[in-house]
Amino acid sequence: MRAVFVVLVRNSELDGIINTIVQIERTFNSKFNYPYVFLNDEVFTQEFIDRTSVLGNAEKKYGKVDDQMWGYPSFINQTFAAECRDEMAKLNIPYADSESYRHMCRFQSGFFFRHPLLDEYDYYWRIEPDVDYYCDIDYDVFKFMRDNNKKYGFNIAFREFIQTVPSLWQTIKQFQQDYPEVSSGWPTQRDSLYNFVTQDDESYNGCHFWTNFEIASLDLWRSNDYLKLFSYLDQSGGFFYERWGDAPVHSIAASLMLKKDEFHFFNDIGYRHTAYTHCPTQPEFRDKCSCDPSINMDYDNPMTCYPVYENALKH
Numbered sequence: 001m002r003a004v005f006v007v008l009v010r011n012s013e014l015d016g017i018i019n020t021i022v023q024i025e026r027t028f029n030s031k032f033n034y035p036y037v038f039l040n041d042e043v044f045t046q047e048f049i050d051r052t053s054v055l056g057n058a059e060k061k062y063g064k065v066d067d068q069m070w071g072y073p074s075f076i077n078q079t080f081a082a083e084c085r086d087e088m089a090k091l092n093i094p095y096a097d098s099e100s101y102r103h104m105c106r107f108q109s110g111f112f113f114r115h116p117l118l119d120e121y122d123y124y125w126r127i128e129p130d131v132d133y134y135c136d137i138d139y140d141v142f143k144f145m146r147d148n149n150k151k152y153g154f155n156i157a158f159r160e161f162i163q164t165v166p167s168l169w170q171t172i173k174q175f176q177q178d179y180p181e182v183s184s185g186w187p188t189q190r191d192s193l194y195n196f197v198t199q200d201d202e203s204y205n206g207c208h209f210w211t212n213f214e215i216a217s218l219d220l221w222r223s224n225d226y227l228k229l230f231s232y233l234d235q236s237g238g239f240f241y242e243r244w245g246d247a248p249v250h251s252i253a254a255s256l257m258l259k260k261d262e263f264h265f266f267n268d269i270g271y272r273h274t275a276y277t278h279c280p281t282q283p284e285f286r287d288k289c290s291c292d293p294s295i296n297m298d299y300d301n302p303m304t305c306y307p308v309y310e311n312a313l314k315h
Contacts, residue, residue: 001034001122001140001142001143001146002121003123003142004034004035004037004118004121005035005036005124005125006112006124006125006127008107008128009039009040010040010042011042011044013129014048014051016129017038017128020127020129020130020133021056022055023133024127025056025058027134027135027137028136028137030056031138033056034058034142035058035061036060037062038052038061038062039064039065039112039115039117041064041100041103044062044064049062061117063116065111065115069112069115071103073234075235076237077237078240080241081237085097085098088163088164088242091163093163093164102239102243104246105243105245105249106234106240107246108246108250109239109244109246109249110221110231110234113218113221113222121218122146123217124214125141125142125214126215127213128212131213131271132272132277133269133270134289134290135269135270135285135288135289135290135291136288136289137268141215141266142215148264149262150262150264151217151219151263152214152215152217152262152263152264153215153263153266154210154264155213155266155269156271156276156278156306157304157306158207158208158247158276158305159207159208159303159304160204160207160247164243164244164245165204165206165238167236168233168238168249169197169203169252171232171233172229175228175232175233182224182229185225187257187258190315191260192255193258193309193313194312195308195311195312195315196255204248205305205308206305207251207309208245208247208251208305209250209251211245211247213273214250215266216254220257221250225257226257230249230253233249260312265306268280268285270285272291276297276303277291277295277297278296279291279292279293279295280293280296281293
């Protein structure tokens, strides 16, 4: 399988990413030895390379993200962008005043899959520092994706701070009007996950797949349809004048472009990011998972969108 772990990480996050990789190797990759590609907007230090390269037996590659992929495009008014950040900060929105967070979201939305180090791969698993993986995985998740024609896999469905994406939905709707030759080829609303991202056609409901865990086909983002959509979103300025995240961008795009049966919920991969945990609750996972099923967020947490996903699959 031409598949890879992709890791956007800073030198300062070394201990955090070591923690993650040790768990990935223990629960999954010691059996399959898929390579890792580490990406950074700065050059990796020798310490970072030395300490990560000895983790497990898989191949490790290290790359720098260039200025075209990480930075302000020429069409962005940076003065206006700074004013927008100031206004957002007054609303106490997470990462409201962060420039680097916006560069990261734009990179993850539209560029990571174009990095030359990923050219040879067909599938990827995105991993991040300071997360936990709780369950032994004894099958090849990438072969599962390929053999079952799955294009996008997730294990937490989350709710976005809607103040970060006030114009995203309307911009995507406008794209569909401006480029009917693109959107006319997408599945019908009934066949897609359209109802995962909107309840009324008029507005985005904030639901998205939390992209800090993502197992997906690179062809999805490399497709001409997605590249045209991303370019349109990029030109609108919303990554900088608002705070569009890669999670809503990926999730809305996939929900419109893919059929329902091309998604997969990785229930069997227990996972924690910050304060939020997916832990499989079924009894058969108790001897495979070290997490506490009582803290599983799928249904009871006010930030979960998993019930919306389940409902969208049915309707």
